[in-house]
Amino acid sequence: MAEFEELIDAHYQALYRFAYSLAKNPDAAADLVQQTFCIWAQKGHQLKERNKAKTWLFTTLYREHLAIARRSRRFVDSSADEVEYQLPTHQDDNARTLDGKRAIALLSELDETFRAPLTLFYIQQHSYKEIAEILEVPMGTIMSRISRGKKQLRQKMLTVPSDTINNVIELNPNKAESHG
Numbered sequence: 001m002a003e004f005e006e007l008i009d010a011h012y013q014a015l016y017r018f019a020y021s022l023a024k025n026p027d028a029a030a031d032l033v034q035q036t037f038c039i040w041a042q043k044g045h046q047l048k049e050r051n052k053a054k055t056w057l058f059t060t061l062y063r064e065h066l067a068i069a070r071r072s073r074r075f076v077d078s079s080a081d082e083v084e085y086q087l088p089t090h091q092d093d094n095a096r097t098l099d100g101k102r103a104i105a106l107l108s109e110l111d112e113t114f115r116a117p118l119t120l121f122y123i124q125q126h127s128y129k130e131i132a133e134i135l136e137v138p139m140g141t142i143m144s145r146i147s148r149g150k151k152q153l154r155q156k157m158l159t160v161p162s163d164t165i166n167n168v169i170e171l172n173p174n175k176a177e178s179h180g
Contacts, residue, residue: 114149
């Protein structure tokens with residue numbers, strides 16, 4: 001039980017941020033993380049190399065997200081506009097912080113093919129190899145998706161007016177500043 005609590009303490013925040021970047025909804029993100037830890041409680045004992053628990057958790061969370069997305073495409077109840085969750089903006093005078101927040105907001109508009117690798121690399125600070133394992137995609141594909149995703153994000157930064165983004169959340173400003 002203590003090992004399980006340590007695992008939650010060590011990885012909850014990072015898993016939640018990743019889940020939020022995928023689900024774009026705080027409640028759905030929390031549900032994804034909770035489901036991931038429930039699966040760990042059921043199947044985590046099968047993992048022989050405990051140092052791979054972090055990768056296992058991220059992979060499981062991503063698979064759960066994909067399963068939910070597949071189900072939701074089959075059973076659409078309402079439009080996304082009707083259920084979109086708006087978070088208050090956090091104003092900051094620092095232009096760099098604003099650009100970072102704007103980039104994170106625009107990141108959520110990218111296709112998941114590019115959003116997931118970019119989030120795992122820049123926000124969660126995983127290596128290409130870890131991302132390839134989490135998403136179960138070859139490392140070359142990950143590198144290509146990150147490159148193309150950055151290009152798309154750069155293009156959005158140039159074309160989307162900054163005043164149109166109003167649902168920005170602050171993920172972790174200390175990590176955002178370290179990537180300059």
